[in-house]
Amino acid sequence: MENRSPYIVNAPSVSTIMLKVLLALIPGIALYVYVFGLGVIVNILLASLTVIMTESVILAIRKLPIKPFILDGSGLVTAWLLALSIPSIAPWWIIVLGTLLCITFGKHVYGGLGYNLFNPAMVGYAILLISFPSIMTHWQMPNNLMASPSDWLDQIRVIFNSNLLPKETLDAMSSATPLDYIKTQLTLNQPLNTIQQDKIFGFIGGRGLELINLGYLAGGLYLLKEKIISWHLPVAFLSTLFLTALLFNVLAPDTFASPLFHIMSGGSMLCAFFIITDPVSAPTTPKGKIYFGVGIALLVFIIRIFGGYPEGIAFAVLLFNICAPLIDSLTQPRIFGHK
Structure with missing residues (x-):
């Protein structure tokens, strides 16, 4: 048949x-x-x-x-x-x-x-x-x-x-967390390379946090392999956070931490693969997921650097959860056969 x-x-x-x-x-x-x-x-x-x-x-x-x-x-x-x-x-x-x-x-x-x-x-x-x-x-x-x-x-x-x-x-x-410690010490006019000599820092990010984030990365790759999540959200979030941190680090390396520090410290990996990928509170369209991940990453970086809290993931995610229906409505794919 x-x-x-x-x-x-x-x-x-x-x-x-x-x-x-x-x-x-x-x-x-x-x-x-x-x-x-x-x-x-x-x-x-x-x-x-x-x-x-x-x-x-x-x-x-x-x-x-x-x-x-x-x-x-x-x-x-x-x-x-x-x-x-x-x-x-x-x-x-x-x-x-x-x-x-x-x-x-x-x-x-x-x-x-x-x-x-x-x-x-x-x-x-x-x-x-x-x-x-x-x-x-x-x-x-x-x-x-x-x-x-x-x-x-x-x-x-x-x-x-x-x-x-x-x-x-x-x-x-x-x-304190490494993110919080850097923010506090910078207000005391301490140079970044001196700040990162403290024992709470590791090779890239917070001491020990690099290992934990690698564990979350391994779990995230498993979810991608099993097609539980799509690549759009984690790639959009991590690449935007990396590039934004890189730009600031190049402009002022004594003030802004390296992009790898932002990726491997705090809850970046947990956010990328397990939090923003919530299928209910995130957009459903491929393009919408990219915009969602980019927006959250930018807001996370802004809060980390300029905000009153050392970590901005929760606030950024909640704010963009409100925007998810609007993002979906503006990123609907074109219906086949329609202009």
């Missing part, structure tokens, strides 16, 4: 897609544990438990079946992304509160999966950053090798009760 179009292709289910996204995060998480210790695992576990409990309550209130929505994995992806975005030694209630905000105000207030206007993880993160800036900008000092069991115990004590450790120990465990 002759084959005729149209051909029906079995699209992967939501749960299959979300499972692959979770699997893609594992290399970055493993390297995160290697550099910073078990704190991130505690955050992920707390976030996962919170999302299951929160969604169960909300779905019960909405009189919707609980099992299909819990098992689709979308809530866990949101929880993991938030857990990877906050400091690994933040108090336990920070991740619980943030996850509650993500699921309530980032997802279900709009009607649930597929209806959210904003990226849920970035909603929770932005609220936490605005509400608790001191907690959200102090990260654990990276380790040269995997932390010892005593270090892990100290991390868990900090997460659940920081009063169990003396202030000197807490100060030794935490530091």
